[in-house]
Amino acid sequence: MDERPAKRAARSGYGLELRGVSKAYAAARALRSVDLAAPWGSALALFGRNGAGKSTLLRVAAALVKPDAGEVLAAGFTLPPQAANARAATGYVGHRNMLYPDLTPEENLRFYARLYGLPDGERRAAEVLRDAGAERWASRRVRALSNGMQKRVAVARALLHRPALLLLDEPDAGLDAQGKAFLASVARAVAEGGGAVVFATHDIERGLAAADRYAVLQDGRVAAQGSAAEADAAAISDALAAPGGGA
Amino acid sequence: MRAGLRAALAVYAKDVRIEARTRETLGATLAFAFVAAFIFTFAFDPSPRTLAAVGPGIVWVAYIFTAMLGMNRTFLLEVERGTLDGLRLAPAPPEAIYFGKFFGLLTLLIVTEALLAPAFLVLYGLSLLNVWFAAVAAAATVGVAAVGTLLSAIAAHARAREALLPLLFIPLSLPLLIGAVSGTAAALDGEGWSGAGRWLQLILAFDAALIVVSSWAFAFVLEE
Incomplete structure (x- = not known):
């Protein structure tokens, strides 16, 4: 990661x-x-x-x-x-996932990458989605995802710009349990x-x-x-x- | 500067993409606009003389009510979805977010107005295929979107937002509305530069002031 x-x-x-x-x-x-x-x-x-x-x-x-x-x-x-x-x-994950429900996770992350001015936005969006285990759902609308999967995408959004x-x-x-293990690994990695x-x-x-x-x-x-x-x-x-x- | 432009384009493209996908706001504004335009058919007989007197007013009542519905949703949806925090967390300048939202609202209003124009022809025999009218309407819509974007951000956090928005919008945009109605009357009367052109200059001057002040004030609204 x-x-x-x-x-x-x-x-x-x-x-x-x-x-x-x-x-x-x-x-x-x-x-x-x-x-x-x-x-x-x-x-x-x-x-x-x-x-x-x-x-x-x-x-x-x-x-x-x-x-x-x-x-x-x-x-x-x-x-x-x-x-x-x-x-x-700084990366922040709050109580709400800050994702647009009518966009896909991929579109959401690409949008935020552009907002953060990331030069490698598309590649980075794909990378954090893969790390979050959300690659398979990357092209589905966020509203169709489970809460747990939305949370994973929200964490991916917070990591997009490689926050310190x-x-x-x-x-x-x-x-x-898998999601919690993912979170612990993210925190540890940062x-x-x-x-x-x-x-x-x-x-x-x-x-x-x-x-x-x-x-x-x-x-x-x-x-x-x-x-x-x-x-x-x-x-x-x-x-x-x-x-x-x-x- | 370039980062701000990129961020503004990102916000604009995101809003357009969501609207193209859901048609939520366009559907609501169009339905409202058609009802508003239709209601007046019961109020008077659309003879050419009556139409010359009240036509511009009808057009702008429908456009402005529709605009208020559209601007109400500009930031309300961001607040309801919790994505406003996502915008605030980004290091993009607040002006970039303002202009992204402004162009999103402007696009929505212009599309609604264009789709509503044939209804005036069918219901009242009022043709809006007029270069001067198009110029006046486009310029006035820019001003409406400029102040509407700011007021939408202010009202989005208020409990009585449906009441607050028109209470703030009408006084602030009064010169713009006077210019729009008078400019439309002059344009439909075939007055050209001598009539509609003068109103157009007033509207454009007001547009410039509204854009500068609204984009500056937006930063204070966005912060908490």
Whole structure:
């Protein structure tokens, strides 16, 4: 799998760095002074209950949402002033697949390749579709594909421009075991290639297995973080299950 | 510049391809346009004198209502499918996305207007085969698409978008609509440059202003 990180990403020490980041939607505070860093060459798993702030954090990192306060460096670029550079070096998979249902996976990826200005767009689209195991469905309309297959194509879309920073928001939702294994291999390939991966998941054991570091979000705050190898999956799970829990 | 042009072309080609495949928006706008044009046949007797007075108004009521339906869907479909985030994630300049969507909407409106023209001939005996009318209609449609693309992006996130769009569109495009109706009346009266030409100049000036302001403001709308 060709996942060499984008050489153009400005090399700070971290693929993603948030310092004192806060974000509120009207009265609801989604992030409260979050400090978090994902070093290059590693994968960071984000855990937390629904509404803990995982999706907002990833959307802030993807330059889709502006924080109210704090500093964000995505792929080494400061957001929002260097958002265009950061976007060129960041891949993002959200809850929705961002694919046009009346186009085929191949057409979708070719479109995004042109939008990203990739010189080898057609070849690259075919390559990521093959890597995602979606080659056989490349000529069917997206609306005719299963959710799992659409998710694979969505991941292929995020990898199209060889991002240095990969952000995945609950990417395993709706995927079968093979799909989950594919995702883990993608995350591993990006991290081992020198990039950084940040993913949100509810599957703690699988998340810890795929990550080098982890962080637990509770009510928009980082309640705990550390090395995935030293983490106790049962303790994290129990803490998340506790009333008002998250850590 | 070239990257922006490529991105704009990509957005335009994508919109045209999807519309050619589904005909969703064209079907809706055409059906609406025919109904709007047809309704007026019950309102008056289309004598040449009456037609000269109300014909241009009928044409533009049908065109503008249809345009509002088309512009409403320009960004609404992107929001509903979740693909607006896909556009926002790309490093392409916002102006490129604006112009891609603008040309997509413009193509849709011109095709709808062209297909609707025979209906005016059949229903009212109103022939729109007139060079000056074509120039006035094309120029006014450019302005409608320019402001419509921006307003569509604004309204797509609003809950009361069906009400918001005309509330924003009509005041902003009023000079354009006056020019379009008056220019059409002059063109159908056979006035040529002395009549329709003067309105055409006003419309073109307004087009330029709308394109510049809308493409500039679009970047702010696209960001959150």
